[in-house]
Amino acid sequence: MKRLLLIILLVVIFIPFLTLLVFSVGGEWSYPAILPGNISLKHWTSLFSGASGTGKALTISLVVSLAVATLATGLSFFTSRYLAYHRFRERLLVLAYFPYVFSPVILAACLQFYFIRSGLSGNVLGIVIAQLFITFPFGVIFFMGFWNEEMKRMADAVSTLGGTPLQGFLKVLLPMAKGALLVCFFQTFLISWFEYGLTTLIGVGKVQTLTLTVFQYVNEANIFLAALAGLLLVVPPALLLWFNRRFIVLAD
Amino acid sequence: MRPLSLSLFFLLAVGPLLLGIGYALAYSLGLVGLISEGMTADHWVKVVGGGEFWASLGTSAYVATMSIGIALLIALMATTSRYLNFQEGTASYAIYLPLTLPAMVTGFLIFLFLSNAGIISRVSHSIGLMEDIQMFPNLVNDVYSIGIIAAHTLMATPFFIILFANLYKSERIADYAHLAATLGGNRSQISRKVVFPMLLRPAFPTLVLYLIFVMGSYEIPLLLGRQSPQMVSVLAINKLQRFNLLDKPQAYVISLVYTFIVLSTLILLFWRSNTRLKASRL
Numbered sequence: 001m002k003r004l005l006l007i008i009l010l011v012v013i014f015i016p017f018l019t020l021l022v023f024s025v026g027g028e029w030s031y032p033a034i035l036p037g038n039i040s041l042k043h044w045t046s047l048f049s050g051a052s053g054t055g056k057a058l059t060i061s062l063v064v065s066l067a068v069a070t071l072a073t074g075l076s077f078f079t080s081r082y083l084a085y086h087r088f089r090e091r092l093l094v095l096a097y098f099p100y101v102f103s104p105v106i107l108a109a110c111l112q113f114y115f116i117r118s119g120l121s122g123n124v125l126g127i128v129i130a131q132l133f134i135t136f137p138f139g140v141i142f143f144m145g146f147w148n149e150e151m152k153r154m155a156d157a158v159s160t161l162g163g164t165p166l167q168g169f170l171k172v173l174l175p176m177a178k179g180a181l182l183v184c185f186f187q188t189f190l191i192s193w194f195e196y197g198l199t200t201l202i203g204v205g206k207v208q209t210l211t212l213t214v215f216q217y218v219n220e221a222n223i224f225l226a227a228l229a230g231l232l233l234v235v236p237p238a239l240l241l242w243f244n245r246r247f248i249v250l251a252d
Numbered sequence: 253m254r255p256l257s258l259s260l261f262f263l264l265a266v267g268p269l270l271l272g273i274g275y276a277l278a279y280s281l282g283l284v285g286l287i288s289e290g291m292t293a294d295h296w297v298k299v300v301g302g303g304e305f306w307a308s309l310g311t312s313a314y315v316a317t318m319s320i321g322i323a324l325l326i327a328l329m330a331t332t333s334r335y336l337n338f339q340e341g342t343a344s345y346a347i348y349l350p351l352t353l354p355a356m357v358t359g360f361l362i363f364l365f366l367s368n369a370g371i372i373s374r375v376s377h378s379i380g381l382m383e384d385i386q387m388f389p390n391l392v393n394d395v396y397s398i399g400i401i402a403a404h405t406l407m408a409t410p411f412f413i414i415l416f417a418n419l420y421k422s423e424r425i426a427d428y429a430h431l432a433a434t435l436g437g438n439r440s441q442i443s444r445k446v447v448f449p450m451l452l453r454p455a456f457p458t459l460v461l462y463l464i465f466v467m468g469s470y471e472i473p474l475l476l477g478r479q480s481p482q483m484v485s486v487l488a489i490n491k492l493q494r495f496n497l498l499d500k501p502q503a504y505v506i507s508l509v510y511t512f513i514v515l516s517t518l519i520l521l522f523w524r525s526n527t528r529l530k531a532s533r534l
Binding site for chain 1: 257258260261264265266268269271272273275276333335336342343345346347348349350351352353354355356357358360361363364365369371374375377378385461464468469470471474475484485488489492503504507510511514515518
């Protein structure tokens, strides 16, 4: 019974990924055929030749998500250290939660005017800045737990032993924060990678990320390219999951 | 360094929110915008007094409650199952995999499976359950939002299973269940009186936040929802992007009223939860 249920569970878990894979190589799907016909690699080859635009969307998504994850992790790491030891720590933490009361797409709707006026609408830089508004508070909340009394005592010990604040930071705190920094980087990367509504409004359709491409293909009833773009969306998170398990969880 | 940190925090976390609320409020009151003719409460009266927004809010609440309710039930059954172990082994690793599916892809997959010409309809046809495509019920863009609920349930279930599996381990629930069994409790009593309360109480804030996340979701209802009533985010953005400029202030009213309702609910729920926690400690 245990083995049977485990097999059923694994089948259920893998069905979505297999479906995307099968449809990404399909060519036609007329009723009542269950699986698509005309199996070929033409959509995959169009990805590398640049004919479909999916390759470009993949590059833009990677650039945006890497930039957002790097900036959000770095900036929130430094900022949260100060906020964590602030006398109004609790109130500041509550403020960090506030952007999540807005749905990201509604937040974008309310901020769209400022982006248009500052020339940041419809370009990659604008999207990176807009996504920072949701990933930076996440990073601050994430790192607030890291900056505890033990970290403070560590920094104090370095200072007592004659080390400069910079030395204490580079030689003690940074190595200790390595795991947390990586996890925060992954999480903010994924928030950015999966983002659709905010990106649509701030990018005004000019910046095509992979999530926008999937929606566009579904709207055009091009399920094969939608499956290909969907599969490409799933690959980086799956790799990060494997990396997280292999190098962080097992290392801990 | 310290003033810089605080400035950065206000610039990236608090500032955008205040600017956004300020602009939305000014626009909704007719103080700014292309059609502004001075201060007016007309747009507020139209939205709050009309039925469209409340129907939309009701739909959002219905979808969120159904999705979270079903996912919660499945997750509780899976976590407490004697046959599946989500604390260690293959199932505990595999259950993380569905989390890599973004909302847009989940919506697309539900469309592929549940639409009239989708995979389930084709399988039903091939095994003789139906003769014609028209016989397949509308499960996408439908009256009961079945497609949206299915997509959100699919996304929430693995997340809740992981959450409960971790709680099961960290709260040592197995030990308490064993103790209850030693004291003569049957399986149903142990689940209802020991295991479920011990899992649900610490998970409460996460469940409420997830409920709000589903209520404010955009991609899935955009792909799988019907034209009317729409979920709140879709309604607000549709009004914002319509050619009729008179709808734009209403979009901002919807955004503000929705945010106010969510914020009030959150404050009330967490305040009550904190009060109960303090009372139980006394």
